[in-house]
Amino acid sequence: MNKEPQATRPKLRDYEPIIGISAIEELKILADKLSGKKVQNINSTYIGGGVAEILARMVPFLNELGVDTKWSVIKGDNEFFNITKKFHNALHGKKEEFTESEFEYFLEVNRRNSEELYFSGDVIFVHDPQPIALIQKRNEVGEKWIWRCHIDVSNPDEKVWNFIKDYVEKYDAAVFSAPNFAKMLKIGMFLIYPSIDPLSNKNKQLSEEQINAVLDKYGIDKKKPIILQVSRFDYLKDPVGVIKAFEMVRKTMPCQLILAGGTATDDPESDKVLTEVKEVAGKNPDIHILLLPPDRDIEINALQRAATVIVQKSIKEGFGLTVTEALWKGKPIVASAVGGILLQVKHKITGMLCHSIEGAAYAIRTLLTNPEHAQWLGKNGYDHVKQNFLITRHLKDYLLVFLSQYYKDELIYL
Numbered sequence: 001m002n003k004e005p006q007a008t009r010p011k012l013r014d015y016e017p018i019i020g021i022s023a024i025e026e027l028k029i030l031a032d033k034l035s036g037k038k039v040q041n042i043n044s045t046y047i048g049g050g051v052a053e054i055l056a057r058m059v060p061f062l063n064e065l066g067v068d069t070k071w072s073v074i075k076g077d078n079e080f081f082n083i084t085k086k087f088h089n090a091l092h093g094k095k096e097e098f099t100e101s102e103f104e105y106f107l108e109v110n111r112r113n114s115e116e117l118y119f120s121g122d123v124i125f126v127h128d129p130q131p132i133a134l135i136q137k138r139n140e141v142g143e144k145w146i147w148r149c150h151i152d153v154s155n156p157d158e159k160v161w162n163f164i165k166d167y168v169e170k171y172d173a174a175v176f177s178a179p180n181f182a183k184m185l186k187i188g189m190f191l192i193y194p195s196i197d198p199l200s201n202k203n204k205q206l207s208e209e210q211i212n213a214v215l216d217k218y219g220i221d222k223k224k225p226i227i228l229q230v231s232r233f234d235y236l237k238d239p240v241g242v243i244k245a246f247e248m249v250r251k252t253m254p255c256q257l258i259l260a261g262g263t264a265t266d267d268p269e270s271d272k273v274l275t276e277v278k279e280v281a282g283k284n285p286d287i288h289i290l291l292l293p294p295d296r297d298i299e300i301n302a303l304q305r306a307a308t309v310i311v312q313k314s315i316k317e318g319f320g321l322t323v324t325e326a327l328w329k330g331k332p333i334v335a336s337a338v339g340g341i342l343l344q345v346k347h348k349i350t351g352m353l354c355h356s357i358e359g360a361a362y363a364i365r366t367l368l369t370n371p372e373h374a375q376w377l378g379k380n381g382y383d384h385v386k387q388n389f390l391i392t393r394h395l396k397d398y399l400l401v402f403l404s405q406y407y408k409d410e411l412i413y414l
Contacts, residue, residue, distance in 0.1 A: 010199040012064055012392075018198055019392050027392065030399040031065035038068040039402060040121025040142075044084070044130035046073055047294045048232060048262060050194060050321040051127050051150050054394070057197045061395055067402075070120060074113040074131045079105060082268050084130045090157035091129065091164070092236065092316040103163060107133050123402050126171075135170045144405040147171045150194070151318040152339040154180050172405055177319045178340050190401050193343065194319045195394035196328060196385070201297035203328055206305055214302035218258075218288060225255040225368055228307035230300055230322045231314075232261045233273040233291075238313045238336075240280050241357050243287065245313065248361035250286065253368060260290040260303055304329050309367045309374070313360050317341050324389050327351070327381030332374035334363040344389070350381040 012024055039062065043051050055071050062069035076084070083102045090096040110133035117134070119141035126134060127148045138145050147168055153161060161183070168174055173188040182189055196203055215222055227246055231237040239259050246257040259277060263270035274291060281287040292299060304310060310326035312335040319340030326333045327344060333351035335341045345351035352363040367374040 009060060010197075012061060014199055015390075015392055018386070019390065023392055023396075027065060027395055027399065030396065030403065031062075031067050033403055033407075034067050034399065037122045037402070037406075038070070038120060039123045039125060040119065041069070041071045041125045041127065042074065042117070042131050042134060043071075043127035044074055044076065044081075046071075048267065050319065053202075053321065054194060054391075055127075057200060057391055058395065058398070061391070062398075065395075065399075067399070072117055074110070074117070074134075076109050076113075076130070078268060080109045081130075085267055085269055087129050087160055087164070088151065089236070090160040091151055091153045093155040093157065094316075096157065096160075098159065110134055111136070123405065129164055132164060132167045135167050138170065144173075144402075145171045146173045146175060146401065146405070148175045149181065150177060152178070152181050152316055153183060173401065175401060178343055181318075181339075188404070190397075190404075192394065192397040192401065193389055194321055194324070194340070195389050195391045196321060196324045197391040198328060202301050203325060204301070206298070206302055210298070211302045211306050214299050215306055217299075218290060220258065220288060220303075220306070221256060222306075224286075225253075225308040226258060226303075226306055227255055227309050227311060227364060228258045228260065228303055229311045229313065230260050230304065230325070231312070232263060232267065233270045233277060234267065235269065235273055236314060236316045237261075238315050239273065239277045241315075241360070242311055242313050243277070243280050244357045245311070245360040245364065246287070248358070249364050249368070252365065255308075255368065256286040256288065258288045258290060258303060258307075260288075260292055260300060262292050262294060300325075301329075304331065307331055309334060309364050311360065311364065312336065312341065313354070313357075314338055314341065320344065323351075324385055327378075328385045328389075330375075330378035330382045332367045332377045333381065334360055334367065336360075344384065345381075346384075349377070350384050351377055 041055055045052055059069050059071045083106050086096045114134050114137045122143045124142040124145045128150050135145055169186050175190045175192050176182040177194055229242050281289055310331045310333045312320055312323045314336050317339035323335055323341055323344050335345045337353040337355055345353055347353045354360040354363050
C-alpha cells in the first residue's frame with residue numbers, strides 16, 4: 001500500500017487548526033456509538049486510483065477513533081480485470097461488447113474470493129463493481145452490507161447496469177458520490193462526496209526548496225508557465241486531448257506541459273494509453289510525460305504547487321480527486337464539465353469548465369494571460385474544498401452511514 005510510516009502519519013488532533021476542535025469532538029461522539037462494531041472495507045486494489053488513496057487514509061483514522069476497521073482486497077487475474085475494466089467503461093456509457101462467458105467468469109472470480117477472503121466485519125463495506133457479487137456471502141457473514149459506488153453510472157450501458165443492479169439491491173444500502181450518479185433502487189441510498197487529506201504527503205505544505213528539487217529532477221523550466229494534468233493513464237482522462245489543447249496554446253505563447261500519473265493494478269489498459277500518449281507527444285521538449293510510482297506523493301504535490309494552470313480534461317469522471325487537490329493548493333483549474341467535477345468547479349467562480357479541446361485551449365490561454373483572475377479563482381477553489389471536501393467531513397459521513405444501519409427508526413441528536 002502507498003502509505004506513510006506510522007510515526008509520521010497525522011493524528012486527528014493535527015486537524016484542529018483547519019476544522020476546529022468541535023468537529024473533532026463530533027467525530028469522537030459518533031464513533032463511540034459504534035463501540036464494539038467492526039467494519040471491513042473490500043475493493044480490488046491497494047495501489048492506484050482515488051478509492052485506494054481514500055481508504056489508505058480513512059482506515060487508520062477510523063481505528064484511531066476506536067472503530068475496529070480493516071481493509072481487504074480481492075484477487076483476480078488479467079482476464080478478470082480486463083472484464084471489470086470493460087464494466088467500468090460500460091457503466092460510464094461507453095459501448096462495450098460482452099459474452100455470457102465473461103459475466104460467468106466475473107461471478108466465478110467473485111465466488112472464489114468469497115471462499116478465500118476472511119470476513120471479519122459487522123459492517124461489510126464493498127467498493128465499486130469488481131467485488132460486488134461477494135454479497136452472496138451475506139447470509140453467512142456480517143450484519144450489514146453497504147455498496148459504495150465511486151463512478152458515474154448516470155448513463156450506463158443497460159445490460160451491464162441490470163447485471164450489476166441485481167447484486168446492488170441485495171445490499172442494505174448504496175452510497176453514491178453525486179446526486180445525478182444515483183439510480184433508482186429498492187434499498188436505501190446515501191450521498192457522500194469523496195475527499196482529500198490536507199495533511200497527507202500529496203496535499204501538505206511544501207517548501208520552495210522541496211518544490212524546486214522536484215522540478216530540477218525532471219528537467220522542468222521554472223521560468224516557463226507550466227500546464228499540468230495529474231491522472232492515471234486512462235482513455236477517460238483524455239491525455240491526448242490535453243496535448244492537442246496545449247499545442248493550440250503554445251502557438252501564441254510560451255508554455256510547457258506535464259502529464260504526470262501512474263497505472264493501477266486493476267486497469268490493464270494503462271500501458272497501452274501511456275504508449276499512445278508518448279507517440280503523440282513525440283520529441284517535443286516542452287512536453288514532459290512522467291510515469292510516477294505510487295510512492296511519489298510529495299513529487300505530485302510539488303508539481304501541483306509549481307503549476308501555473310492545472311487541467312483535468314476527463315471524458316467521464318466519477319469525482320476527480322486531482323481536481324480537489326488542485327483547488328486545495330489554490331490553483332486555477334480548467335476541467336471538463338462532466339461527472340463529479342461539476343460539484344467542485346463552478347464556472348468562472350472556482351475554475352473554468354470546458355466542453356472540447358478548443359474550449360480547454362481557450363480557457364488555459366485566458367488564465368495564462370489574466371494572472372490576477374487566475375489567482376482569484378484559486379482562492380475561491382481553496383475555500384470551496386475546505387468547506388466541503390476534506391477527509392474529516394468524509395469520516396463523519398461514513399460514521400453516520402454505518403450508524404444509520406443500526407438506528408433506522410430513530411434520529412441521532414448530537
